[in-house]
Amino acid sequence: MMPSRNQWLSNFSEWFHKVIFEIPIYDTRYPVKGTGIWMPYGFKIRREVLEIIREELIKTGHEEVLFPTLIPEYLLKKEGEHIRNFEGQVFWITYGGTTPLDVRLALRPTSETSIYPMFQLWIKGYSDLPVKIFQIVNVFRYETKATKPMIRVREITTFKEAHTAHATKKEAENQVREGVEIYSRIFEKLGIPFVVSIRPRWDKFPGAEYSVAFDTIMPDGKVLQIGTVHFLGQGFARAFDIKYMNAEGNYEYVWQTCYGISERVIAALLAIHGDDHGLVLPSIVAPIQVVVIPIVYKGREEDIIKVCKEVREALYDEGLRVIIDENREETPGSKYFKWELRGVPIRVEIGPRDLERNTVVLVRRDTLEKITIERKYIVEEVKKLLRTIDSNLRERGKSWLFEHIFRESEIEKAKDTLNSKGGIVEIPWCGKDSCGQEIETKMDGRILGVPYNMEEKPISSCVNCKVAAVNWVRVAKSY
Ligand code: P5A
Ligand code: ZN
Secondary structure: OOOOOHHHHHOHHHHHHHHHHHOOOEEOOOOOOOOOEEOHHHHHHHHHHHHHHHHHHHHOOOEEOOOOOEEEHHHHOOOHHHHHHHHHHOEEEEEEOOEEEEEEEEEOOOOHHHHHHHHHHHOOEHHHOOEEEEEEEEEEOOOOOOOEOOOEOOEEEEEEEEEEEEOOHHHHHHHHHHHHHHHHHHHHHHOOOOEEEEOOHHHOOOOOOEEEEEEEEOOOOOEEEEEEEEEEEOHHHHHHOOEEEOOOOOEEEOEEEEEEEOOHHHHHHHHHHOEOOEOOOOOOOOOOOEEEEEOOOOOOHHHHHHHHHHHHHHHHHOOOOEEEOOOOOOOHHHHHHHHHHOOOOEEEEEOHHHHHHOEEEEEEOOOOOEEEEEHHHHHHHHHHHHHHHHHHHHHHHHHHHHHOEEEOOOHHHHHHHHHHHOOEEEEEEOOOHHHHHHHHHHHOOEEEEEEOOOOOOOOOEOOOOOOEOOEEEEEEOEO
16 A cells, blocks of 8 residues: 555645644744744754764765854955845844944854854965865844745754865865765755756855755745855955965965755655655654554563564664554554654554564555564564665655656746646756846746756757757746
């Protein structure tokens, strides 16, 4: 029996709110708009996700740091384009107690302007480069669009930002590629399908030369940006006077990159794998990977509980996150419901018949399929099944994504496709900004950009101006 995904599909927003509230994962009732509370089960998922992120960054030579939350106004305003774009989103602290502050302090909306003055002090010579650091912090953005739990918040609680500085342009460009690879590995591990696009000039990160973005398609067909990698060139280096002495004894500005992801990744993780029964978690991030449920019958209670405990012990000794749901007041059916809602990858059922036959029943959360195995193989079978579930979720996610990427070479058709099917439509584009913006208006969608790393070029002409197209460009309805 394949679990149905009707509810998930037809009213995703309701599904999402219900799931995060009922489990609970995240409570949105705090009386400050755009904030939320990570509840214990949500916090555990978040911690597992952060472990994966940390591991990938540390493995590639990034070091974790922690900067102050407050940025003095004169620093925030040093790089012109950056502040022009962020100005409308900054929360300001203007008082210390009852005393007005001489220098207003911003709650960081992102940390370029707090980190780069320190780069200026730290970087002296060639041997100080490259610098590759990251931090995982709260940042604040006074978002004016409708806020959404985890997806568009005003206090971003899980802002992972990496910042790098290099001696040459080429090294910094390689760093952009490494950033893209790191994020690709993180999303791959989480089973989140994605496309990578070079954002159009009018939508790049303020202060960057260009931005590369990761997008995924949510169950409602709308696209969510789940991470970005920016090539900063030397703009911030000039603004903050970050120079190093090269081999010839000359001072040169460094070349920089930065890249960021947030709790949107967690929202995407929950959304993409879910179904009508609730969450479906990949085992690598599941706070509970296996739940053992005794199917107790009168007279056999103690024997069954004893075997359940042995099974739990065996799995626990292998480092698995496993619990027994022993509660005698609750029926097995209601326990299934509860743990399915929470997305536990495997349920182990042990009843009187299993005692006689030395078997156990494994139920996988992704397909709800039941498998009876001999008890003595429990450890191998569970481990194997967890891997199978993770790869099935990854594949299912990819299929979902690719089924929702369309190609059209005529603008009316492209618009119809986008309206009726959602997802992403790729169309031929001449590359002109003005044409791109007209396309956005005509299609009532957003240009995600040109595919990153795609060799293939369209042969037809630009959907808007009919001039020879130079690239495919992706258009979507976005969050
Ligand atoms: C890169 C890290 C930056 O801020 N500075 C340091 C760069 N880029 S960004 O694109 O503006 O943000 C990085 C990612 O954060 C997510 N994000 C959000 N998540 C939740 N709520 C928000 N209000 C929000 N704003 C941005 C996006 O996934 C974005 O790609
Ligand atoms: Zn054109």
